[in-house]
Amino acid sequence: MKLYIKNMVCARCKMVVQSELEKLGLQIVSIDLGEVEVSESNIDSIKEELLHNLQALGFDLIDDRKSRLIEQIKKLIIELVQQKHNQININLSDYLAQEIKQDYSSLSNLFSEVEGITIEKYFINQKIEKVKELLMYDEMTLNEIAFHLNYSSVAHLSNQFKKVTGLSPSYFKQLKEKKRRQIEDL
Numbered sequence: 287m288k289l290y291i292k293n294m295v296c297a298r299c300k301m302v303v304q305s306e307l308e309k310l311g312l313q314i315v316s317i318d319l320g321e322v323e324v325s326e327s328n329i330d331s332i333k334e335e336l337l338h339n340l341q342a343l344g345f346d347l348i349d350d351r352k353s354r355l356i357e358q359i360k361k362l363i364i365e366l367v368q369q370k371h372n373q374i375n376i377n378l379s380d381y382l383a384q385e386i387k388q389d390y391s392s393l394s395n396l397f398s399e400v401e402g403i404t405i406e407k408y409f410i411n412q413k414i415e416k417v418k419e420l421l422m423y424d425e426m427t428l429n430e431i432a433f434h435l436n437y438s439s440v441a442h443l444s445n446q447f448k449k450v451t452g453l454s455p456s457y458f459k460q461l462k463e464k465k466r467r468q469i470e471d472l
Contacts, residue, residue, distance in 0.1 A: 287329065289322045290348040291340065292357055295364050299345070306339050319365065320348075320357045356400050358386060358409070359393060367412040378409055389404065414450045421459045428455055434436070 294303055300317050307314055309444075310332050313325040323334055329336065337347050348354050362385055376384070382405070383390040397405045418430045429440050437443040447455050 287323055287327050289319065289324065289329075290354045291322060291345040292319055292348050292353065292358060294320045294346055295360070296368075302343055303340070303345060306336070310336055310339070319361045320332070321361075352396060352400065353392070355386070356397060359397055359405060363405070363409050363412055367409070367416050378406070410446060410450065414447055416456065418451075418458065421455060422453075424459070440463055 291303055294300065296319075300319065301320060302402075304314060304317055307322065307324065312329065315323040315325050317323075333347075340346060348357060358381060362382060366378075366381070379390040379394075382393055386393060394405050397408070401408065403411075416435060417431055420426050420434070421428075426434065428443065432440045432443040435443070437446075444455055447453070447458070451458060453461075
């Protein structure tokens with residue numbers, strides 16, 4: 287049986303969810319961001335407890351098709367920015383349509399309707415949070431970060447960063463307290 291879990295957006299989230307499922311005696315077949323397959327075919331007897339435990343940790347079970355689609359879009363974007371470092375040879379709309387096997391315009395309309403922002407804005411927010419993270423580590427130059435995240439130039443990255451945060455990347459780097467947001471809060 288597949289379970290779809292909202293706000294499961296990082297490796298740590300996978301570990302927390304896995305731990306909760308194992309505490310309830312469920313056998314995990316596979317686990318991925320936003321999705322867990324368990325060997326049990328019926329979990330009705332523990333579903334309320336599972337839901338309560340997950341919600342206490344900031345997660346939620348997703349039952350409807352629309353919510354699963356939204357979470358799948360978010361998962362693909364997060365993976366693209368965090369793990370694949372945005373190194374794809376096609377644009378975001380083609381990538382999502384190809385991966386989800388649905389028309390991009392319907393995905394975009396659904397996402398905007400439910401989330402209140404466009405897919406593109408969500409993608410930009412994810413990239414800016416990654417830029418903040420890389421700036422805090424101070425291991426890469428702004429030029430390397432721009433290349434790493436597939437920006438056309440440092441100027442493009444800087445302009446987008448300033449538009450989203452109100453700060454230049456260099457000023458942000460100088461701040462003592464970095465104001466990063468959790469991925470799931472974007």
